[in-house]
Amino acid sequence: MSAYAARAGLRAVVLVAADTPSGKLLQMCAAGARVVRVTGSVSNSMEMAKAATKAFGWYNVTTTFENPYSVEGDKTVAYEMAAELGWRAPAWIVVPTGSGPLPAGIWKGFGEMRQFGLVAGLPRIVVAQAAGCAPIAEAFRRGAEIVRPWPSPQTVASGIKDPLVGYSEDGTYTLTIVRASGGVAVAVPDEEILCVTRLMVETEGLYAEPTAGTATACAADLRRRGTIGPEDAVVVVSTGHGLKQSFVRAETLDALPEIAPSLPALAALGLED
Amino acid sequence: MSAYAARAGLRAVVLVAADTPSGKLLQMCAAGARVVRVTGSVSNSMEMAKAATKAFGWYNVTTTFENPYSVEGDKTVAYEMAAELGWRAPAWIVVPTGSGPLPAGIWKGFGEMRQFGLVAGLPRIVVAQAAGCAPIAEAFRRGAEIVRPWPSPQTVASGIKDPLVGYSEDGTYTLTIVRASGGVAVAVPDEEILCVTRLMVETEGLYAEPTAGTATACAADLRRRGTIGPEDAVVVVSTGHGLKQSFVRAETLDALPEIAPSLPALAALGLED
Numbered sequence: 001m002s003a004y005a006a007r008a009g010l011r012a013v014v015l016v017a018a019d020t021p022s023g024k025l026l027q028m029c030a031a032g033a034r035v036v037r038v039t040g041s042v043s044n045s046m047e048m049a050k051a052a053t054k055a056f057g058w059y060n061v062t063t064t065f066e067n068p069y070s071v072e073g074d075k076t077v078a079y080e081m082a083a084e085l086g087w088r089a090p091a092w093i094v095v096p097t098g099s100g101p102l103p104a105g106i107w108k109g110f111g112e113m114r115q116f117g118l119v120a121g122l123p124r125i126v127v128a129q130a131a132g133c134a135p136i137a138e139a140f141r142r143g144a145e146i147v148r149p150w151p152s153p154q155t156v157a158s159g160i161k162d163p164l165v166g167y168s169e170d171g172t173y174t175l176t177i178v179r180a181s182g183g184v185a186v187a188v189p190d191e192e193i194l195c196v197t198r199l200m201v202e203t204e205g206l207y208a209e210p211t212a213g214t215a216t217a218c219a220a221d222l223r224r225r226g227t228i229g230p231e232d233a234v235v236v237v238s239t240g241h242g243l244k245q246s247f248v249r250a251e252t253l254d255a256l257p258e259i260a261p262s263l264p265a266l267a268a269l270g271l272e273d
Numbered sequence: 274m275s276a277y278a279a280r281a282g283l284r285a286v287v288l289v290a291a292d293t294p295s296g297k298l299l300q301m302c303a304a305g306a307r308v309v310r311v312t313g314s315v316s317n318s319m320e321m322a323k324a325a326t327k328a329f330g331w332y333n334v335t336t337t338f339e340n341p342y343s344v345e346g347d348k349t350v351a352y353e354m355a356a357e358l359g360w361r362a363p364a365w366i367v368v369p370t371g372s373g374p375l376p377a378g379i380w381k382g383f384g385e386m387r388q389f390g391l392v393a394g395l396p397r398i399v400v401a402q403a404a405g406c407a408p409i410a411e412a413f414r415r416g417a418e419i420v421r422p423w424p425s426p427q428t429v430a431s432g433i434k435d436p437l438v439g440y441s442e443d444g445t446y447t448l449t450i451v452r453a454s455g456g457v458a459v460a461v462p463d464e465e466i467l468c469v470t471r472l473m474v475e476t477e478g479l480y481a482e483p484t485a486g487t488a489t490a491c492a493a494d495l496r497r498r499g500t501i502g503p504e505d506a507v508v509v510v511s512t513g514h515g516l517k518q519s520f521v522r523a524e525t526l527d528a529l530p531e532i533a534p535s536l537p538a539l540a541a542l543g544l545e546d
Contacts, residue, residue, distance in 0.1 A: 003478030013544050018531055023296075025526050026519045032475045034544055037531035044534035051536045056545045202305045205276030243516035246299045253298050258291055258310035261317035263324045271286050271307055272329045 001061055002031035013058065015045040021158055021209075021245035041153055042098075043165035064099050065170050074105025075112070081235055082110070082119050089119050091232040092183070092222075094126040096215045096239050097136060098162030100174025103127055106237075107177050123235075127178050127185035128218035130155035134187035135164050136171045140178065141185075147171030156190045156247075159211030159240055184227060188217040196220060197247050207242035215239075274334055275304035286331070288318040294431055294482075294518035314426055315371075316438035337372050338443050347378020348385070354508055355383070355392050362392050364505040365456070365495075367399040369488045369512050370409060371435030373447025376400055379510075380450050396508075400451050400458035401491035403428035407460035408437050409444045413451065414458075420444030429463045429520075432484030432513055457500060461490040469493060470520050480515035488512075 005012035012033040016025065018040070028035050038045045046062055053060040063070050082089065089110055095103040103125050113119045129137045133153035139146065150163040164171045178185050188196075190210075197213025200206045208216075215236045222228040259265040278285035285306040289298065291313070301308050311318045319335055326333040334340050355362065362383055368376040376398050386392045402410045406426035412419065423436040437444045451458050461469075463483075470486025473479045481489075488509045495501040532538040 003474065003480060005478075006475050007478035009476075015539075022523065022526055023516055025529065026521045026523075027480055027516065029521045029525055029529075030471070030474045030480050030515055030519060031478060034542075035529050036539065036542065036544075037529055038534050039531060040534055048534055048536065048539060052539055055536055055540070198303070201276065201303045202279050203282075205278075205280035205304060207276060207300055207303050241516065242303055243296055243300065243514065246303060248299045248302045250295065250299075252302055253295055256298065256302075256308050256310055258312060261311050261313055261321055263321070263328055266288075266309065266321060266325055267328070269307075269309065271309075 002028040002033035005033065006031040013052075015048050015052075017042040017045055017158075017161070019158070023244040023246070024158075027244070041163050041165065042161060043149075043163050043167070047166050063101055064167065065101055065104070065173065066167075070101040071105040071108060074102050075109035077102070077237065078106045078109025078113065081106075082113055085233070085235075087119055089121045089123040090235045091124060092126055092219070092228055092234045093123045094128050094215045094219045094222075094234065094236045096157065096160050096211045096237065097127040097129055097174065097185075098160040099164055099167065099170040100127065100136070100177070102237070102239070103174060104177055107181060122181060124183040125178055125181040126183050126215075126218060126222065127174060128215040129160060129185065129187040130157040130193060130214055131187045131189040133157075133161050133163060135168065136175055136178070137185040137187035139171070139175055139185070145172070145175075147175055155193075157193055157211040157214045158245055159209065160214065184222065186218050186221060188214065188221055192217045192221075194247050197242075201242065206238070208238045209240035209242050209245040210247055211245075212238035212240050213247075275301040275306035278306065279304040286325075288321050288325075290315040290318055290431075290434070292431070296517040296519070297431075300517070314436050314438065315434060316422075316436050316440070320439050336374055337440065338374055338377070338446065339440075343374040344378040344381060347375050348382030350375070350510065351379045351382025351386065354379075355386055358506070358508075360392055362394045362396040363508045364397060365399055365492070365501055365507045366396045367401050367488045367492045367495075367507065367509045369430070369433050369484045369510065370400040370402055370447065370458075371433040372437055372440065372443040373400070373409070373450070375510070375512070376447060377450055380454060395454065397456040398451055398454040399456050399488075399491060399495065400447060401488040402433060402458065402460040403430040403466060403487055404460045404462040406430075406434050406436060408441065409448055409451070410458040410460040412444070412448055412458070418445070418448075420448055428466070430466055430484040430487045431518055432482065433487065457495065459491045459494060461487065461494055465490045465494075467520050470515075474515065479511070481511045482513035482515050482518040483520055484518075485511035485513050486520075 132155035135150040149165040196217035405428035408423040422438040469490035
């Protein structure tokens, strides 16, 4: 958003949760945005953005249902998938989800493509959440119609650490999409998120942030449980690069060996084979 | 390279200059590479990689002329440019350059495409360096045939902070390519690099690392001096994302305001208009 604003010559004020990872903040600052940390969860920032929009005449571009362009823009994710798959829908699309404009946009995109005869079938939407902040997955598990807020979110998946406090009806709407698509909403614990995020880069070279790893972890979980079949086409949406929030701790770098430029010094590290 | 090795199931040892930015190191560590800092400039790491390859039977994939796949792989940069420009060469291609496999690969790619009748003309190659480490640009300025090493490199452009100590003939080879193409080799000071890198993201939303900003700064300099004409098609190669090495200092983040979630607290920051 900061980059788009810069490109358009518009001023941007970004209200972030106080614990937003530094990689994301650096990017906003670089683009010239005015970044303000708001104490507490991201719901506080959402609430503030809404109030500030009203009070100051700003335009609200938070990735919530507040801003209709979020959902409309996210439809392009569906277009890209359909085009890359030869104009068909995969059986499952797994989406890291806070309040839900991304799964909503993907679902809308496929719905419209079907309406226009571009694809024949529709995908099942999987809402992927972290066990430490899983308002939609919890409502799905309980078979409930209504999503309740999740007051004390605790997860490494910063991009979906959204407790929905004050706008839990957004989660309820996302839940109806999950059900309409024949999909599911699930959550996995942080240990699993980190393990899978690590596995993605160590085995596939895909360096994602934990939020994106959450979706892959949920997909793996659903496959293990048999919900996703062995032959099903599955697309997992990776929403953030690892450079924005690395699962590697900064202290790891302090532990990297530094050696003199001599072969014996390198040999002493025992890396030969 | 770490990511490719991970994908292929190969072990990777990465020898880096001791002052390599942390974003780049985190990415290597994430992919499971064994990262070793080597005291001194990147030339020490190059030398070590060469020696270790010989001693331990490793394969050397440093981005130097040591590894022929560097130049061959870099040809794809030329293919992409030609394809995007409707199968023609731009008048100028500006490339951030350490020793030079990237400009060499681009030049080779266009040469072969012309040979095969895919493009009619050839581009002029601009080697872009930082004034604090400019062995090739300095030789070009002097009208010399031979590139001399640059023993004490000092620049923010980490990706091209290469003094060519021990392999200055690589620079000499790159210089012949610059001359064969009718191009130039130039250098700009760090203040200009940082200013242009900042300008790229603040006006275009393109968040590049300073190494990439070096090329844009050189292009701007050549345009100002009239070497590049007002109607010339110019392609600037941006070799690294800002998330790998931000020009924004980490301390900037400490200075970001943190406020209570109340509209008066936000209003007090005076951001209304």
